[in-house]
Amino acid sequence: MTASNDPLLQPYQLKHLTLKNRIMSTAHEPAYSEEGMPTDRYRLYHLEKAKGGIALTMTAGSAVVSPDSPPAFGNLHAYRDEIVPWLKKLADDCHEYGTAVMIQLTHLGRRTGWNRGDWLPVLAPSPIREPAHRAFPKEAEEWDIERIVADYASAAQRMQAAGLDGIEFEAYGHLMDGFWSPATNRRDDEFGGSLENRMRFSTMVTEAVRKAVGPDFIVGIRLVADEDWEKGLSREEGVEIASRLARSGTIDFLNIIRGHIDHDASLNKVIPIQGMPASPHLDFAGEVRAATKFPVFHAARISDVATARHAIAEGKLDMVGMTRAHIADPHIVKKIMAGEEARIRPCVGATYCLDRIYEGGEALCIHNAATSREAEIPHDIAKAQLSRKAVVIGAGPAGLEAARVLAERGHKVEVLEATSQAGGQVNLLTRNPRRKEMVGIIDWRLSELERLGVNIHYDVYAGADDVLAFEPDLVIVATGGIAQSPELDAGEELVTSSWDILAGAIxxxxxxxxxxxxxxxxxxSAAEVIANAGAELELVSPERFFAPEMGGMNHVPYAKTFAERNVRVTINIRLKSVRRDGNSLVATLGSDFSETTATERRVSQVVVEHGTMANADLYLELKPMSRNLGAVNYDALIRRQPPLPVRNDEGRFDLIRIGDAVSSRNIHAAIYDALRYCSLL
Structure with a gap:
């Protein structure tokens, strides 16, 4: 398929604005802001997508228009004049690459907390608590409505002054559609009851904004057209709202969402993760487009080019959002145009990005460590001044990433893998059928290494002699870790590791x-496999809630399985010891919070998960032969300067260990290790 006939690469005319292709990144808040401003990290994140050829990048998710909409996700502060020059620089930079820039504006309503920002009361159409953020809102009064309408108008003027191409209102789960939904609007005044009354607030906002910015500035709305909720906004009313907005003369496009987001389980259906159907609301968005005959945008796990192309070719959408896909690879369009679709780094649906945001962190891709670090680490790896011979030991995520980056740098790379298959611990986690997409982390790197001509030597349990036989200048130890048990008073030999369960060994x-x-x-994952196997399971954690290292988006499918399989979850309890009693095991449990008598459980199996112990034997064997004796100058590493000191003039090679070969962490940390080190070597 060529650029001339590819539906995705055709321009789209939105009012006076020509969007150069049909691919966009929808509004989301990556939490890269500083004090509510889109500073350099925020700007460079969007600029990278512009360099990658995207037609439209929608900033913020959402920018708040009023100080009593406290930032729940590191939101931008659209109510402050200081935001204008920051956004202008962002827009100007993206415009140089022909990419349009818009911003999403909102008042969060009840979807935030009162103990953030300026500690002002949270408000909503009616005083109904949102489970996700737990605030009890006050009912919006007349003076609240008046000032918030004015705040929307002045915020829109700031965005226009910044040179943005347009704005988008957020109307799902926030204040605007809080008035629409019967689930959240119990008012008996002019803002409640009939659909016309429930739309009154949003009508006031759209009319005030249109008056403030004039007829030419683009104004759209991201709206829920069906809350998929018995007590919420029906499909019939939602499509009617969309139709009324399309006819209003104040709105230029609709960005369609389906579902409600007041708790994690419902949010999961709106923003699906791995193991869930892809593009579940695409057909519905197409139906709204057919009903309204109006420009429709949409995004909800449209992560592959084929689906995006289908959405445009079949007339379901005018612009297709590939938002998480661009966190994984901001250069999607550039690769499509070059005929290199196979080289697009896949979004594997891990949703590490969103989980981190909802837990108070910033968005990071599980396997693209350059995303959000554009100021320090390039997405395109530059050639090194001098080509070196490198040996990488281990073909898990860390080792494969190290080999990829070193090969891109122009080094001659050999990979030694102890088993007959690349993947490392990813091969374990994909044994859980719901997480099989994670293999994309490995498959993409294997494809890149094939393109780069890197040899992988399988079934080589490498010792020092195997490494030295290649006469390397550089050795990367990525041997990972091995499962370890927690320290018990007794009975460590009686427990089974989560690895044994996932691998199917037990x-x-x-x-x-x-x-x-x-x-x-x-x-x-081990718990899910055990529960689905039909065993009677009790999950015990010493934490105050289970799986604290995992965010709410990924919590949902596990919690669903546990509920359906009657898994017992026990928190604030620690495993102390295990002993055998006949054909059973007796687990002794205690508390960190009390010295009272321990309790016991009589079970068939005790399974433990305690991370990994670094598999460091080869590193320790090679260390005295290396120039740097394994040492790293962390200050230099942080400053992006060559990080390996010379501590042994007789040394034959530089030596680094990365990933779980250092300590038990996660996939992102392993890949970040590989990228940050190897891009400097």
């Missing part, structure tokens, strides 16, 4: 106690 049977004090996917 089948769950009878009653099982799983003790997880790692708090991530490893224990949860």
């Amino acid at each position: 089948k769950p049977e009878g009653s099982v106690l799983l003790f997880d004090d790692n708090g991530g996917h490893q224990g949860m």
